[in-house]
Amino acid sequence: MKNEIYIKYMTDELLEAIKKNPSTVSNYMDNNKIDNGWLKKIYSGKLFVEKTLKIPDFELKLSDKGDYKEVDFENSVILYESLKDLPKYVLSDERFWAWINFEKCYEVALQAMPIDGSKTRVLNHYLFGQGKRRSLFFGVMSRCFYRVALTADDNLDDKYLLSRFVIANPQRFRELSWRAFSSKTEIVRGVIWAQKKAIDEYGSLYKSFFHTQIAKFVSRLGSVKLLDAMTESYVFQQTYDFITKLVQERQEIDL
Amino acid sequence: MRIGNRLFPYPVLNNDQSLSLYNRSKFTLNYDDVKKTQDKLLIKNVHIVIENHNLNKLIQEDKAQALCIIECSATVFRESYVINGEGKNIEIPLHELNGRVSVSAYVYALEELHDFWDSDFVDDYVEESFDINKYELLAVDDGFTTKVVFDETKDNKVSSIFLVTKKIDNDKNQEMEVSLGDRKISIALPESQFDFYDKFKTQPLFQNLFFTFLIAPSLVYALESLKAENFEHILMEYNWFDSITKAYEEKTGTELDEDELQNESPITIMQKIMDFPITKAFDELKTLIFNSNKGDDDEE
Numbered sequence: 001m002k003n004e005i006y007i008k009y010m011t012d013e014l015l016e017a018i019k020k021n022p023s024t025v026s027n028y029m030d031n032n033k034i035d036n037g038w039l040k041k042i043y044s045g046k047l048f049v050e051k052t053l054k055i056p057d058f059e060l061k062l063s064d065k066g067d068y069k070e071v072d073f074e075n076s077v078i079l080y081e082s083l084k085d086l087p088k089y090v091l092s093d094e095r096f097w098a099w100i101n102f103e104k105c106y107e108v109a110l111q112a113m114p115i116d117g118s119k120t121r122v123l124n125h126y127l128f129g130q131g132k133r134r135s136l137f138f139g140v141m142s143r144c145f146y147r148v149a150l151t152a153d154d155n156l157d158d159k160y161l162l163s164r165f166v167i168a169n170p171q172r173f174r175e176l177s178w179r180a181f182s183s184k185t186e187i188v189r190g191v192i193w194a195q196k197k198a199i200d201e202y203g204s205l206y207k208s209f210f211h212t213q214i215a216k217f218v219s220r221l222g223s224v225k226l227l228d229a230m231t232e233s234y235v236f237q238q239t240y241d242f243i244t245k246l247v248q249e250r251q252e253i254d255l
Numbered sequence: 256m257r258i259g260n261r262l263f264p265y266p267v268l269n270n271d272q273s274l275s276l277y278n279r280s281k282f283t284l285n286y287d288d289v290k291k292t293q294d295k296l297l298i299k300n301v302h303i304v305i306e307n308h309n310l311n312k313l314i315q316e317d318k319a320q321a322l323c324i325i326e327c328s329a330t331v332f333r334e335s336y337v338i339n340g341e342g343k344n345i346e347i348p349l350h351e352l353n354g355r356v357s358v359s360a361y362v363y364a365l366e367e368l369h370d371f372w373d374s375d376f377v378d379d380y381v382e383e384s385f386d387i388n389k390y391e392l393l394a395v396d397d398g399f400t401t402k403v404v405f406d407e408t409k410d411n412k413v414s415s416i417f418l419v420t421k422k423i424d425n426d427k428n429q430e431m432e433v434s435l436g437d438r439k440i441s442i443a444l445p446e447s448q449f450d451f452y453d454k455f456k457t458q459p460l461f462q463n464l465f466f467t468f469l470i471a472p473s474l475v476y477a478l479e480s481l482k483a484e485n486f487e488h489i490l491m492e493y494n495w496f497d498s499i500t501k502a503y504e505e506k507t508g509t510e511l512d513e514d515e516l517q518n519e520s521p522i523t524i525m526q527k528i529m530d531f532p533i534t535k536a537f538d539e540l541k542t543l544i545f546n547s548n549k550g551d552d553d554e555e
Contacts, residue, residue, distance in 0.1 A: 012418055012439060020432075020443045021424040042423070087350030088330035089405035132329040132354065146331070180256070183326065183333035224263055225390035226363040228256070228324050228335045234390075 002056040007090065008048040010098035017043040018098075019127060022119035029115045029122070036106045048099055053090065058082040060108040068112045072144070073167045075108065077160055079141065080148035094128040094135070097142045101126045105141055113140045137177040147173055150188045162192045171208060175215035181227050190235025191218055197236075198243040205247045217242045256324045256333070256359050258395045265385040266376045268307060268362075270396035277375045280307035282394040284323065284360035287342075289401055294349055296356065296403060298325075300342035303360055303396075309373045310362060310393060314339055319393055321362045327403070329354040352403040354437075355491045359398035364391050400487075404494055416440055416495035417470055419456075421449035433473045435480060438494050442473050463539050466532035471525055474499075478521035486513040502528045 018025050021042060028038040039047050058078050063070040083091065090096050101109045115121050123129035125140045136142045147170065151162040158164075166173040172195055176182045191214060199206045221227065221238060258269075266276035270283055287300040303321045305311050313319035325347065326333045332351050336343060338360065364387045372384035387393070418439040422428065423446060432443040444452060452469070455461050481489050481496070489496055503511040506527050516524075526533065 013420065016418050016420040016436075016439070016441050016443075020420050020422055020441070023424045043421075087348075088327075088332055089350050089353040092330040092353055133331065136331065150331075180326070180328060180333070183328070183331045223261065224392060225388070226322065226361050226392055228333070229320070229322055229363055229390050 002058075004054040005057045006050045007053050007055055007086065007096065008050050008099040008103070009093065009095035010048055010102060011043075011046050012095070013045055014039065014043040014047050015095060015098055015127070018102075019123065022122045026115045026117055026119055026122050029110060030117060033110045033114075034107050036102055039102065048103060051090075053086060055086065056082050060105050062108055062111055066111065071108075072112070073160075073164055075112075076144040076148050076163065076167055079105075079145045080152065080163075083145055084149065091142075091145070092132060092136060094132075097136075097139050098127060100141045101139070109140045112144075133180075134178060137174070143170075143177075146177070150177075150182065150185050151192055153189060162189060162196070165196050166192060169208075171211050175211045176218070179215060179219060181218060181222060184228060186232040187218065187227055187230065187235050190230075190232040191239045193232070193236045194239035194243060197240055198247070202243075202247050205250065206243070207246075207250060210243060210246055213246060214239060214243065256326050256357060257397050258359075258361075258392070259397065263392070265371070265387065265391075266373070266380045267392055268305075268310065268394040274395075276377050276380060277307065277373065278377055280310075280373070280375045281305070282307070282310070282362065282396055284358070284396040284398045286358075291349065291403065296347045296349055296352060296401075298345045298358065301336070301338055301345050302342035303338055303362070305362070305394065307373065307375065307394075313364075313368070313393070314362065318365055318368060319362050320365050321360060321394075323358065323360045325356065325358050327352045327354060327356045349403060349405060353405045354402065355400055356403055357398065357400045360396045361392055362394035364389055364393060400491065402491055404497075416498050417442060417473065419444060419449065419452060419469060421446055421453075431469070431472075433476050435477055435493065436495075437492055440473055440477050440495060442469050444469075460539060460543065463532045463535040466529060467536040470529065471532055474525045474529070475521045478516070478524055482517060482521075486516070499524075499528060506530070 025042065028041070032038050058081075060075040060078055061071040109126070113121065113125055120129070124135070124138055128135035128139070130138045136146055144167075147166050148160065148163045151166050151173070152159050153162060156162075172192065173188070176188060176191060181187050195206075195211075195214065218227070218235070218239065221235075227235075260274055263276075268277045268280050268282045269275040270281070281304070283304045285300075285302050285304055286298050288298075290297045290299065301323055305314075310319065314321065321338050322335045323338045323343075323345065324333070324335045325345065330351060330353050332347075334347070336345055366389055368387040370384040371387045374381070376383075416439055419442045422432070422443045429445050431445075431448075434441045434443075452465065456465060478499075481493075500511040503509070503515075503524065509515060511524070
């Protein structure tokens, strides 16, 4: 049985110190990719507080070649499996993800998304600089968790079939994730299945710019219809038919 | 979820009469009570009231269905509940929610409805009939919002809503900066001023001086900024405002509602809440000067 650990939150004081000094922080992060000891220079008090909830201890993988894509899927599943039983109020808390990004998974997070002197990366991808919901899908580690959480399907032989498909090219999910309807797994999975079938069937005729159009299509589908009432198979069929139309239109343009 | 003033290519019955394309018919999401217990958000007896024969008949014949949708965008929670017939008690574990929770209800077609027509359509449509597709909306009530705060660190003390931090990024910038977060009001000080504050912040003799230098102008700024915002938005977005309203009511016996916030001056509200820190700071200053002079005299 795996060891269990208590989850932690970053303290408000440290969180605020990072928010107020993103240039200094980005500099520290670029020059300290393994050790987060520099946090003490930003704030000298208590950095993290232990909470009463436990999770199985976990360790994410680093790519030896420095290519995070190699470990992205595996890490996303580890993260999901380790955190999935936490209450939603924790999983949506900036202080919790700040602990993950700046302490628990610091080195991995920096391999997944190096800072390269960017203040906005610190604020938007390591903290919740983009508002609460959007930030969950922007966050360097939280978005890995949610890519799996919204696509894992216990009814499949390979529970993570769709998660693997999404992580192979995050654009397949990204455009959907900004929209409120993506909180419904039935809608997300229906759309992702349609993309998968279309890619299997149409190959290179499926263009990456379709992703924006697909997300807009689902929004339009919900303009007079009630998305929340739709079954996964209905969303799948509607989206698949729409993609087929896009492919045909592209073929006509190319001809 | 919210439909708002979205336009439809056929008449939809809306709880908001100004958006409804029916004359007299009504559609309302009703409930007896919204209660937060220790571990649940409980909405008692959730039901719909439709004053329209046609739509009621469609629901009875299973050609249409009513759904109540509960959404908490911040926690990625969105669930729907069928509320066709008798009232339903909806229970949601509190730990699924944090922040604004919207509760709305919709009636939608369960199958294609050919030649859908109602004698109560507004004049522009009453001559027309419509083909309605499966899942298309027939009635809308955007409902209401409530708030769930799940923060065990929140203690409702006014002094706990302020957070003083150090600015390192731009050490030439001598400005004190104030920003309004959802849980705290943040005050950023230049490095040397912060270090001084950090060293002496627990000394009782300096409490009101620090309050006057830092907290008082920050709270006045915060209250002034809130005046320009929608009161509902303030209650939903700024958790620290709960502590302000609670303290104000305790000190004055008056509720800090929308009118009070608009009509009372921020400097007065601040002084009442913080127990007149400016006058007390003068007393502290007097004591400090008196003690310092006394020390000088003693030396002579």
